[in-house]
Amino acid sequence: MGLFRKETHEEVICKEVYVYFFGALIYKMWFVRGVKTGSKMFHGGAGLAQRQK
Numbered sequence: 715m716g717l718f719r720k721e722t723h724e725e726v727i728c729k730e731v732y733v734y735f736f737g738a739l740i741y742k743m744w745f746v747r748g749v750k751t752g753s754k755m756f757h758g759g760a761g762l763a764q765r766q767k
Contacts, residue, residue: 719734729748733741743753 717735719737721732721734723730723732727747729745731743731745732739739756741753741755744751
């Protein structure tokens with residue numbers, strides 16, 4: 715299993731993509747008809763880099 719994992723949830727015209735790092739949600743993107751409409755980063759920076767040891 716890699717460091718990152720991606721999950722996708724799709725409805726008729728909407729799609730949500732979740733990116734996980736070591737099981738923790740770090741990024742979410744929203745798409746409507748294939749066009750990115752928004753995103754949110756849940757964690758950032760130095761703390762996550764230290765977990766790679």
